[in-house]
Structures are given as structure tokens and as C-alpha cells.
Amino acid sequence: MDILVLLAGVADSRYPLHEVSLDGNGDLAETGQTRRVLGPFDEGALELALKLRDKSETTRVHVLVLGGPNEDALARTVAAFKPDSLRVLELQPCRPWDSALTASQLGAFIRSDNSVPDLVFVGREFGDLDEGSIPVLLAGELEMPMFPLTQFAQWRGGQEQEQEQEQVRLMRERGTSREWLALDNTSYLATVTNDKRNKLRHPLMKNVMMAKKQPVDKVCQATDKAAGVTATSMTDPETTERNVQCRMLEGSVQDQAAAIADYIRQAAG
Amino acid sequence: MDQTNQMSRIVGVVPGAWGNEAVETTLAALQSVCGDMADCDLLVPGDAGIEQVRELAGHAGIKRVHCITGDGAADRAEPDVAARLVSEALSQTGGSEPATLILTPPGPDGEELAARVAFHMNGNALGRCENVRVEDHGVVATRSAWGGRKQLVLNVSGGLSVASMRAGKPVLDSSRSEAEQFAIDVNVELPPEPSLDQEPTGESLPPVESARFVVSGGRGLNEEGFAQLEQIARKAKGTLGGSLPAVDAGLVPVVRQVGISGKFVTPELYFAVGISGTPQHMAGVSPDTRIVAINKDPEAPIFSMAEAGVVGEWQQLLPEILKALDD
Ligand SMILES: Cc1cc2nc3c(=O)[nH]c(=O)nc-3n(C[C@H](O)[C@H](O)[C@H](O)COP(=O)(O)OP(=O)(O)OC[C@H]3O[C@@H](n4cnc5c(N)ncnc54)[C@H](O)[C@@H]3O)c2cc1C
Numbered sequence: 347m348d349i350l351v352l353l354a355g356v357a358d359s360r361y362p363l364h365e366v367s368l369d370g371n372g373d374l375a376e377t378g379q380t381r382r383v384l385g386p387f388d389e390g391a392l393e394l395a396l397k398l399r400d401k402s403e404t405t406r407v408h409v410l411v412l413g414g415p416n417e418d419a420l421a422r423t424v425a426a427f428k429p430d431s432l433r434v435l436e437l438q439p440c441r442p443w444d445s446a447l448t449a450s451q452l453g454a455f456i457r458s459d460n461s462v463p464d465l466v467f468v469g470r471e472f473g474d475l476d477e478g479s480i481p482v483l484l485a486g487e488l489e490m491p492m493f494p495l496t497q498f499a500q501w502r503g504g505q506e507q508e509q510e511q512e513q514v515r516l517m518r519e520r521g522t523s524r525e526w527l528a529l530d531n532t533s534y535l536a537t538v539t540n541d542k543r544n545k546l547r548h549p550l551m552k553n554v555m556m557a558k559k560q561p562v563d564k565v566c567q568a569t570d571k572a573a574g575v576t577a578t579s580m581t582d583p584e585t586t587e588r589n590v591q592c593r594m595l596e597g598s599v600q601d602q603a604a605a606i607a608d609y610i611r612q613a614a615g
Numbered sequence: 616m617d618q619t620n621q622m623s624r625i626v627g628v629v630p631g632a633w634g635n636e637a638v639e640t641t642l643a644a645l646q647s648v649c650g651d652m653a654d655c656d657l658l659v660p661g662d663a664g665i666e667q668v669r670e671l672a673g674h675a676g677i678k679r680v681h682c683i684t685g686d687g688a689a690d691r692a693e694p695d696v697a698a699r700l701v702s703e704a705l706s707q708t709g710g711s712e713p714a715t716l717i718l719t720p721p722g723p724d725g726e727e728l729a730a731r732v733a734f735h736m737n738g739n740a741l742g743r744c745e746n747v748r749v750e751d752h753g754v755v756a757t758r759s760a761w762g763g764r765k766q767l768v769l770n771v772s773g774g775l776s777v778a779s780m781r782a783g784k785p786v787l788d789s790s791r792s793e794a795e796q797f798a799i800d801v802n803v804e805l806p807p808e809p810s811l812d813q814e815p816t817g818e819s820l821p822p823v824e825s826a827r828f829v830v831s832g833g834r835g836l837n838e839e840g841f842a843q844l845e846q847i848a849r850k851a852k853g854t855l856g857g858s859l860p861a862v863d864a865g866l867v868p869v870v871r872q873v874g875i876s877g878k879f880v881t882p883e884l885y886f887a888v889g890i891s892g893t894p895q896h897m898a899g900v901s902p903d904t905r906i907v908a909i910n911k912d913p914e915a916p917i918f919s920m921a922e923a924g925v926v927g928e929w930q931q932l933l934p935e936i937l938k939a940l941d942d
């Protein structure tokens with residue numbers, strides 16, 4: 347089975363955001379100390395692919411990392427998990443707010459690549475400028491059915507059976523039920539959400555060291571498709587909409603608890 | 616039911632099977648975008664719960680509700696199916712002036728629906744927006760980026776835009792009459808229903824989207840803390856939510872994750888315990904929801920959004936709150 351993992355990364359939220367602005371063409375200009383790291387959904391997508399490979403000798407994990415600021419460092423983070431192939435994909439132009447454009451670029455690249463993957467894992471959001479549209483549109487571009495918000499993946503029969511397993515099962519929860527999809531021979535695109543069961547493992551130190559020296563392959567997908575959505579300005583967010591004065595509850599713990607209980611009772615009606 | 620080929624430039628879409636919360640939050644989004652709700656139409660794929668939808672829509676000021684039916688569509692609630700029905704229905708009724716903006720319900724399903732509709736109609740997917748305006752020359756949308764640390768203004772100058780918006784609860788006036796109902800019957804080939812194995816998760820609390828009271832825990836809590844939150848939720852007939860780190864730690868299932876990449880909740884009261892109040896989390900709490908918070912850090916941003924708060928540790932406070940609720 348060939349699994350393709352698409353990773354976009356997010357700006358590390360432990361640090362202030364680097365300088366971002368729009369240039370004269372309405373393209374992104376990023377300067378200063380950019381710290382792009384794997385986001386929670388990137389991590390989940392990568393971990394699910396690695397889990398499936400752990401249990402199957404014929405499964406290969408191919409990774410495409412979105413090009414952009416500190417792409418080499420981001421790609422080397424991924425290289426430490428020893429994917430079977432790893433490339434940085436530069437999009438020209440790169441306008442993630444135009445989801446249709448972005449999905450068509452990704453789709454064109456994947457279609458023109460060596461072979462069609464059996465399974466695509468991508469985070470529920472593709473980076474800091476997407477809010478979930480790109481993966482959905484990409485499924486459309488690739489004409490693949492989509493399994494949304496995957497939490498876990500395993501070979502059919504789970505871990506008990508020793509022999510090479512045939513079928514992958516994807517799991518998500520909705521409402522009060524847990525749903526499993528058994529993949530048939532159709533290629534699927536699965537978006538991945540965070541879950542305790544797909545927290546990214548730690549790489550082996552020796553692989554981290556090796557990854558530091560590894561050259562990073564780069565590929566590019568250009569398009570001359572006209573822009574549908576243009577970005578006209580980028581600003582700091584308006585200050586909080588909730589203009590409330592917080593009443594700090596004082597007194598003993600019992601007094602504080604009683605005051606909170608009043609709020610709760612009131613709301614419970 | 617009558618037929619019509621009239622359709623406004625601004626159209627709300629909400630599958631009937633998605634329930635009242637989805638209908639209400641879609642109506643709220645329409646109200647925040649349209650000056651006059653008489654200028655909007657509501658499109659409802661599938662006729663599940665259509666009477667309720669028509670009543671709510673009418674109370675929100677909508678004049679026309681279009682119910683889309685088709686072979687095998689009755690009990691399919693998947694976003695992709697709804698999107699195909701909508702696409703076909705609008706191509707039948709588009710008339711001379713096709714819709715400019717479609718708004719879908721807020722939350723993960725509605726956001727998927729928006730992208731699917733855009734895909735099937737070859738429109739522009741604007742995704743989850745904070746603000747959308749229809750102007751003479753097109754659609755202008757504001758969207759947050761980098762987890763709420765920046766705002767982007769986006770422009771679409773032609774064609775259809777599809778967006779979802781988190782606007783909270785609509786203004787309803789029950790003295791308004793019901794909306795008029797129209798039928799659109801479409802003939803469209805639907806993708807096969809995925810065959811899923813289902814088992815119950817054992818969840819017995821109501822979903823976060825529909826409760827009047829939500830108590831949520833964050834990274835500051837552990838299993839014991841979440842067990843106490845659950846008891847509070849049960850006693851107050853509310854429900855339980857959590858932040859992303861709490862979900863990652865396995866303290867609460869991801870179906871209860873509140874935030875930008877999670878559910879959008881619109882309760883009367885949101886009780887945030889051990890949650891710092893990051894933009895990513897607060898994007899999941901309706902702007903008209905009142906907030907009460909417990910946090911041991913007096914500088915936690917959550918206090919600047921809360922109506923009331925206690926600086927303290929949950930270990931001391933939660934057991935006392937449980938006692939107080941018994942009194
Ligand atoms: C792409 C992306 C998407 C994201 N989407 C979401 C999302 O949808 N929802 C979401 O929630 N997050 C999301 N996040 C994560 C977000 O950035 C924050 O990490 C998260 O919201 C922080 O959650 P928290 O408030 O529980 O944790 P923290 O920010 O760590 O806050 C924990 C709080 O607990 C308090 N505390 C500790 N001990 C105690 C105690 N004993 N008693 C009382 N208080 C105590 C601390 O003072 C602190 O304020 C996303 C991140 C990324 C990168």
C-alpha cells in the first residue's frame with residue numbers, strides 16, 4: 347500500500363508570529379524568524395501512516411511537505427521518521443486562502459506523480475491559512491471519496507493477527523457512535539483530526555542526527571489558473587469582541603463556589 | 616407545494632436532518648450578512664424536519680424556504696450528498712441572476728458542506744469567515760489566519776462564493792408568520808452510501824452544540840478534574856466540552872473539542888476550567904455566550920472575556936461547586 351501524507355506545518359504558537367504581510371501582487375511576504383513546525387493535525391496524519399507501515403512490510407509512506415519558510419528544517423523533522431520518500435512541494439503561486447487554486451495545484455501534482463496513492467492522509471486543516479476547505483476540495487480534485495476527521499487507523503483484525511493484513515480500517519467518532527470504514531480497492535483521502543491515539547511518536551536520536559545531514563528533494567507545481575479569491579489586506583485582529591468587565595469572585599472557597607453555582611443554576615434554568 | 620424559479624442573491628443552506636441548532640446558527644449567519652432577511656432564501660436539502668425549519672426561518676424573517684427532494688435523498692445527511700442536491704437545485708432555479716453567496720451552518724460539517732458546494736458549483740470556497748459582505752462588485756470576506764493572530768480580507772469579484780460563519784443565535788420573533796415553502800425536486804446521481812461499521816461510544820451526555828450550559832476543561836486538568844466536570848454537567852443538565860490539549864491527553868473525546876478546529880457552541884453559559892483562553896479555543900464559543908472561568912493564573916486571557924471568574928485551583932473549587940449545586 348502506498349500512503350501519501352501531506353504536511354503544511356503551522357507557525358509555532360509558543361513564539362510571537364514572524365512578520366507577515368501581502369506584497370504588491372497580493373502574495374504572501376514572510377520575513378523575520380519563521381518557526382514552522384508540524385501542527386497537531388499534521389502530526390496525526392503522519393503518525394497514522396507510520397502506524398500502518400509498522401504492521402506491514404509492503405506499505406510505503408510518501409511525504410510531501412509544503413514549501414515555504416524554513417522548509418528545510420521542517421522537512422528534516424519529518425526525515426527523522428524515515429518516510430520512504432520525502433519531498434518539499436513548492437506551489438507557484440502559493441495562495442492558501444484561495445482553496446480551490448491550492449487544491450488544484452496539489453491535485454495536479456499528485457496526478458502527475460509516479461503512481462496514484464492508495465490512501466492520502468492530510469490534516470483537517472492544511473496550515474495556518476486554511477480552515478479546512480483545501481483537503482475537501484483536494485478530494486474532489488483527485489476524485490477520491492473522503493473520510494473526514496479520522497482519529498485512528500489500523501489493519502483489519504487489529505494487532506492479534508500475525509500475517510500480512512489486507513485491509514485498512516479508518517475510525518472516527520460522530521455523536522454517540524464510533525464508525526469504522528474498511529477500505530476496499532478504491533483510493534481514499536482521509537482528513538485527520540487530533541486524538542490521543544495518533545499523537546506523533548518521538549523519533550530515534552540516531553535518525554534525528556542522520557536527518558540533519560540528509561539533502562532535501564524539492565519539486566514545484568506552477569499554475570496559471572486565474573485567481574478566484576484575492577487577498578486585499580492583512581491586519582492584526584480587532585481587539586476582543588466580548589467587551590465585558592470580569593467580576594472577580596472573592597471570599598472563601600465556599601463563597602466562590604456558591605457564586606459560581608448560582609451562575610450555573612441560572613443558566614440551567 | 617408551489618414551484619418557483621426565484622432565488623435571492625444570498626442563500627442559506629442547511630440540511631433538514633442536521634437539526635435545529637444547525638438551522639438557528641445558519642439563520643444567525645444570514646442575519647449578520649443581510650440587511651433585510653426578505654432578501655435571502657433558505658435552501659433545505661432533504662425534507663427531514665422541514666416544518667420546524669419553516670417555522671424557525673419565518674421567525675427569523677425569511678420569506679421563502681425551498682425544500683430539495685430527490686430519489687434516495689431523504690435520509691442522506693452527508694455533506695457531499697447535500698452539496699450535490701444544492702448544486703442541482705440551484706442550476707434548475709438559477710434564473711437570470713444566480714446566487715452570489717451561499718452560507719452554510721458553522722462547525723465542521725457545515726464547513727465541509729461549504730467546500731463541497733463550492734466544488735460542485737465551481738464556485739469559490741471562502742471557508743470559515745468572521746464577516747462576509749455582498750457588495751455591488753462582489754463578495755468581501757474577513758477570515759482569521761495563523762490561529763487568530765492575523766486577519767485577512769478576501770475579495771471575490773465574480774461568480775459564486777460559499778462561506779460559513781460563526782454568528783451565534785439568531786434574533787427570532789414568533790409574531791412573524793411562517794415562511795412560504797417551495798419544492799424543488801431534483802434528479803441527480805448520488806454517490807453510494809459508505810458502508811460503515813458502527814458501535815456505540817458509550818457517550819451519554821448531550822452533544823456540545825445543543826446544550827444551554829457547557830462546562831469545559833483544559834490542559835490544567837486531569838482525569839479526576841474531568842470526572843468532576845462531568846458530574847457538574849449532569850447535575851446542571853448541561854454538557855461537557857474541552858480544549859485541544861485536553862482531547863490530546865485523552866481526557867475528553869474529540870467530538871467535544873471546542874474551538875477553531877472543533878465545535879462551535881452557543882450555550883447561555885460557558886464554564887471554562889483550566890483553560891487559558893487562546894484565540895483558537897475561543898473561536899468555538901459564540902460571541903453572545905456568557906463565560907465564567909476558573910484559572911489559577913490571574914493573568915490568564917480568559918478573564919478578559921469572562922463575566923465572572925475565580926483565581927484559584929480546580930482541586931479546591933470543583934468539589935465545593937458540586938456541593939453547592941446539591942443545596
Ligand atoms: C492548527 C491548530 C488548531 C488548533 N485548534 C484548537 C481548537 O479547536 N481548540 C482548542 O482548544 N485549541 C486549539 N489549538 C490549540 C491552541 O493553540 C492552544 O494550545 C489551546 O487552546 C490551549 O488549551 P488550554 O487553554 O487548555 O491550555 P493552556 O493554554 O495550556 O492553558 C491551561 C490553563 O490551565 C490553568 N491551570 C493549570 N493548572 C490549574 C489548576 N490547578 N487550576 C486552575 N487552572 C489551572 C493554567 O493557568 C492555564 O491558563 C489549535 C492549535 C493549532 C496549532
Ligand SMILES: Nc1ncnc2c1ncn2[C@@H]1O[C@H](COP(=O)(O)O)[C@@H](O)[C@H]1O
Nearest residue numbers: 356357358359360384385386389860863
Ligand atoms: N508551539 C506549538 N505550536 C503549534 N502547535 C503546537 C505547539 N505545541 C504543541 N502543539 C500542538 O498542540 C498539541 C498539544 O501539544 P503538547 O503541549 O505537546 O501536548 C500537539 O498536538 C501539538 O502538535
